[in-house]
Amino acid sequence: MSKPSAVKTRILQVASRLFYKQGYALTGVNQLIEEAAIAKASFYKYFPAKSDLLYAYVLEKDKAWFAALEEKLSLQKTAKDKILGIFDFRLERQDEQDYGGCAFVKLSAEISADDQAVSELIRQHKVRLQNRIVDLLGQHEVATGVSVHKEVLGQTIYFLMEGATVDVRIKKKRDSLVQAKKIVGTLLY
Amino acid sequence: MSKPSAVKTRILQVASRLFYKQGYALTGVNQLIEEAAIAKASFYKYFPAKSDLLYAYVLEKDKAWFAALEEKLSLQKTAKDKILGIFDFRLERQDEQDYGGCAFVKLSAEISADDQAVSELIRQHKVRLQNRIVDLLGQHEVATGVSVHKEVLGQTIYFLMEGATVDVRIKKKRDSLVQAKKIVGTLLY
DNA sequence: TATTAAATAGACAAGTCTGTCTGTTTTTAT
DNA sequence: ATAAAAACAGACAGACTTGTCTATTTAATA
Numbered sequence A, B: 001m002s003k004p005s006a007v008k009t010r011i012l013q014v015a016s017r018l019f020y021k022q023g024y025a026l027t028g029v030n031q032l033i034e035e036a037a038i039a040k041a042s043f044y045k046y047f048p049a050k051s052d053l054l055y056a057y058v059l060e061k062d063k064a065w066f067a068a069l070e071e072k073l074s075l076q077k078t079a080k081d082k083i084l085g086i087f088d089f090r091l092e093r094q095d096e097q098d099y100g101g102c103a104f105v106k107l108s109a110e111i112s113a114d115d116q117a118v119s120e121l122i123r124q125h126k127v128r129l130q131n132r133i134v135d136l137l138g139q140h141e142v143a144t145g146v147s148v149h150k151e152v153l154g155q156t157i158y159f160l161m162e163g164a165t166v167d168v169r170i171k172k173k174r175d176s177l178v179q180a181k182k183i184v185g186t187l188l189y
Numbered sequence C: 001t002a003t004t005a006a007a008t009a010g011a012c013a014a015g016t017c018t019g020t021c022t023g024t025t026t027t028t029a030t
Numbered sequence D: 001a002t003a004a005a006a007a008c009a010g011a012c013a014g015a016c017t018t019g020t021c022t023a024t025t026t027a028a029t030a
Helices: A006-022 A029-036 A040-046 A050-073 A079-096 A103-110 A116-144 A150-171 A175-187 B006-022 B029-036 B040-046 B050-073 B079-096 B103-110 B116-144 B150-171 B175-187
Strands: none
Touching: A006 A029, A006 A040, A006 A050, A006 A103, A029 A040, A050 A079, A050 A103, A050 A116, A079 A116, A079 A150, A079 A175, A103 A116, A103 A150, A103 B103, A103 B150, A116 A150, A116 B150, A150 A175, A150 B103, A150 B116, A150 B150, A150 B175, A175 B150, B006 B029, B006 B040, B006 B050, B006 B103, B029 B040, B050 B079, B050 B103, B050 B116, B079 B116, B079 B150, B079 B175, B103 B116, B103 B150, B116 B150, B150 B175
């Protein structure tokens, strides 16, 4: 596996920042190459179309997101603390990102529904998150001996997390995620 | 209060459809006037800038949203049924809108954070929704004699509703809102 | 019916956008 | 050191964007 060139990496870094801050549509190729300090020809060498960058951006973001999450969760011992750790993970990120909400949800809202490739990546990302929660609930069950309806409780926690993250963006406050974490804490033994 | 001209009304109708389907940025003034079958000069007479239409659109949408909600809720007798009725209301709308999610959340994700006027309208819309839920919980409390922590339960239901609606868009399925309604049903006596 | 207001069609300016292409310079590898 | 590859700067085409403006036609009102 050949390592990506420095130029390609820089494009993806700048894209990640600008797509989140301004949105995909409002971020032009000219601004991208300007801020990444690269030539236009280099851009179109690695990404034949702007939409190719979008796809690569989501793919990369998804990988990085879960890698960072798992690193954070590895600091927690119990399954319950890991579940609550997801909230802390998202809180930290929101603190660093001016409470702009979830990048994937933002993108989902922006792109047209017929961009199937990207929509599917986003869908898979959220499915993975939901599965991870259910997975942790299974571990929690084993550890505590208390049986729960994993699927339903997992969905409850997932909805609370997503709803709170949307609310963080709308209210521009971290409180919503803090509250949701508290609520989830009361749902777990 | 002078009634709005037919032209202005038609612009707002077309804008509502296109802003939701394509997004604000991707909907050009030329397409708007084309589909509304009006002259460009007429458009700029009523909306000196495209952003003025955006603001009017959100204002109008907010009014219409709550009016339609209250009409729907008036069919329900108990406070509990009214709370669950909000889910039915949103389900109906999503069924009619190809599971595109909440128009306000979509817009919040698309517009830049420094569009303060529109951001504030969206924030107020969601605050109103949350308040309505808490209000209904108060009525529920009186009716059943069961005391609950209205604020926390209200926030829980609100998060579940918003999270499920986001999930409807991402998964392109109504199930999420159906599930969330079920969950909320178990939370209420 | 005459006058005023409102809506029409559509050209146009000035700027943006994506994507292509030419030619030069820098880096890498043999 | 020489040859090949990669990155550079930047002009350019063509299509879009918002917003203005002219000139004509339709509709409402006195």
